[in-house]
Amino acid sequence: xxxxxxxxxxxxxxxxxxxxxxxxxxxxxxxxxxxxxxxxxxxxxxxxxxxxxxxxxxxxxxxxxxxxxxxxxxxxxxxxxxxxxxxxxxxxxxxxxxxxxxxxxxxxxxxxxxxxxxxxxxxxxxxxxxxxxxxxxxxxxxxxxxxxxxxxxxxxxxxxxxxxxxxxxxxxxxxxxxxxxxxxxxxxxxxxxxxxxxxxxxxxxxxxxxxxxxxxxxxxxxxxxxxxxxxxxxxxxxxxxxxxxxxxxxxxxxxxxxxxxxxxxxxxxxxxxxxxxxxxxxxxxxxxxxxxxxxxxxxxxxxxxxxxx
Numbered sequence: 001x002x003x004x005x006x007x008x009x010x011x012x013x014x015x016x017x018x019x020x021x022x023x024x025x026x027x028x029x030x031x032x033x034x035x036x037x038x039x040x041x042x043x044x045x046x047x048x049x050x051x052x053x054x055x056x057x058x059x060x061x062x063x064x065x066x067x068x069x070x071x072x073x074x075x076x077x078x079x080x081x082x083x084x085x086x087x088x089x090x091x092x093x094x095x096x097x098x099x100x101x102x103x104x105x106x107x108x109x110x111x112x113x114x115x116x117x118x119x120x121x122x123x124x125x126x127x128x129x130x131x132x133x134x135x136x137x138x139x140x141x142x143x144x145x146x147x148x149x150x151x152x153x154x155x156x157x158x159x160x161x162x163x164x165x166x167x168x169x170x171x172x173x174x175x176x177x178x179x180x181x182x183x184x185x186x187x188x189x190x191x192x193x194x195x196x197x198x199x200x201x202x203x204x205x206x207x208x209x210x211x212x213x214x215x216x217x218x219x220x221x222x223x224x225x226x227x228x229x230x231x232x233x234x235x236x237x238x239x240x241x242x243x244x245x246x247x248x249x250x251x252x253x254x255x256x257x258x259x260x261x262x263x264x265x266x267x268x269x270x271x272x273x274x275x276x277x278x279x280x281x282x283x284x285x286x287x288x289x290x291x292x293x294x295x296x297x298x299x300x301x302x303x304x305x306x307x308x309x
Contacts, residue, residue: 057272058082058209059139061178062130064113066143071095072110074148077134077200078182079207086188088206089156093195094148101129102282113143124284131280132234134200136207137242138279142175142182156186208243210273218263218270220277221248221301225256226309235307238280244273247301256308259285262293264302273303 063076077090094110102125107115112133116126123141131138144163151159164179194200210218220239224232229251236246259281263270274287285305290296293304 058211060136060207060209061182062138062141063148063182064141064143065110065146065148066113066117067145067147068114070147071108072148074150075109075113076148076151077136077207078186079209080182080185086190087186088190088192089153089186090192090194090200090203090206091150092200096196098133098197101132113141124279125282127279128282131238133197134204135238135241136200136204137209137238137276139209139276140178142178144175144179153189153191156189157183160186204241208241209276210243212243214268214270214273215243215245217268218273218303219245219247219301220273220303220305221250221299222246222305222307223248223299224251225254225306227255231307235280235305239277239305242273242276244276244303248299252306256306259283259308260306261285261287262290262296262304262306263287264290270303277303277305 059080059082061078061080063078065072065075072094074091075094077092079088079090081087092109094108096109097106098109098112099105100107100112100115102116102121104115112129113126116129121129126141127138130141145166146163160179160183164176164183167176167179192203192206194203220236222232222236222239224235232249232251236249240246261274261277263274265271278284278287285308290302290304293299296304
């Protein structure tokens with residue numbers, strides 16, 4: 001008589017093996033998460049602060065909302081000091097109408113970023129538009145995912161960190177680094193408020209980004225070669241608001257198509273000032289050594305800006 005072999009024990013062994021493998025799999029996942037958490041913690045608390053604190057340049061950053069469906073009450077203009085002093089953040093009423101640079105006409109300030117974004121304007125054009133609008137050189141623009149309401153001084157750091165996390169979740173890496181930079185640099189903040197552009201003008205001296213050493217040596221001449229009146233004075237005013245010294249504003253009859261910036265390097269390197277000036281033009285100017293400018297001595301300046309069309 002044939003007797004069938006029992007298979008139940010084998011099933012129990014197979015189930016136990018599967019359970020054991022599942023437990024090992026979970027352990028590996030938890031271990032991986034633990035290691036990642038340690039690495040992220042080390043990055044956040046030790047590596048990133050040292051990188052941020054190594055930055056020796058003052059910066060002006062405009063913070064806007066990229067929300068089209070919900071209007072923002074404000075936009076923010078942040079001056080980040082590299083000297084260890086408190087950062088300064090200016091809150092600006094965004095419901096006011098402004099003349100958008102570039103021939104767009106009047107729009108609410110809160111719509112300016114979206115307008116330029118829809119028109120597919122590059123970052124160079126955007127920073128130049130805000131620089132011209134506020135009369136203050138802007139280094140970069142950062143867009144956040146939430147509408148911008150009133151934020152108090154003690155809330156800025158947490159707000160920027162929250163925005164940083166949201167940008168990571170949306171796989172939007174354009175502003176991630178700047179948001180984390182703002183998070184670290186706004187732990188101590190002086191808050192200011194402006195209802196309109198006239199109020200912004202009264203704060204312009206608060207947002208200079210050129211060091212005293214560079215401003216004393218790297219004097220600037222602004223020469224208008226557009227054929228239009230008043231261009232050199234307008235550009236010169238924005239450059240002066242960066243902390244630079246403008247020693248000459250003039251016009252020449254020869255119309256030049258492209259803006260060119262000539263600078264001298266010794267004994268102080270003026271390239272940092274030049275980089276600051278670059279951001280106020282919609283199209284990036286050509287940068288050349290001062291030695292290549294014909295009759296450069298007549299301008300009596302270490303940086304000569306020939307403003308073209």
